[in-house]
Amino acid sequence: MSNNAINATLRRMGFDKDTMTGHGFRAMARTILDEVLQLRPDYIEHQLAHAVKDPNCRAYNRTAHLDERRKMMQLWSDFLEGLKSGAKVLPF
16 A cells, blocks of 8 residues: 555545654654654564665665564554553653
């Protein structure tokens, strides 16, 4: 699914481009996974499919961290379910 499809859906839902974008969801998830849930940044970057910046690491690093990423996504799901059910939201 393209970013344009996500953004078009958000617009149809009534969100303007200054309120939320498809990339905004990724940025929000990246921040919360790191700062609130305190997960390893390399797991988060793998999950978001961000390329490794260092060309040498990119060439030799074949890790996927699948088990850790599954656990991370379960924590993310639990976090979102907690928000949905009225968990206390802490300000940044």
